[in-house]
Amino acid sequence: MTEQNPDKDVxxxxxxxxxxxxxxxxxxxxxxxxxxxxxxxxxxxxxxxxMIDRLQGKSPRTAGREDGGDQAS
Known part of the structure; x- marks a missing residue:
């Protein structure tokens, strides 16, 4: 399996x-x-x-989250 680098420059x-x-x-x-x-x-x-990366920092649901995802309740 090939590992992908999610931090690769767009x-x-x-x-x-x-x-x-x-x-x-x-x-x-x-x-x-x-x-x-x-x-x-x-x-x-x-x-x-x-734009997604930038807006995730503004969203109350994802701001401050490293993965940008929703937390499970």
Whole structure:
């Protein structure tokens, strides 16, 4: 099994200039709505990932969480 590096610079992604994926856009819209921001229409995978990282820091659900995920109750 190949181990992936989640910290790889998005500018080095082979597919970074492809359009953002459906799951990226869905999650991004949720975070943007919580932050009172808009999601640009023509996001690439790389830029969507960067925006997700930035907005996770603003979200009350994910701010301060290393993994950015929801805590189980």
């Amino acid at each position: 500018d080095d992604w082979v597919t970074g200039e492809e359009p953002a994926t459906g799951p990226q856009l869905s999650y991004l819209r949720t975070l943007a709505r919580e932050a009172g921001e808009d999601v640009p229409e023509d996001l690439t995978k790389a830029r969507a990932s960067q």
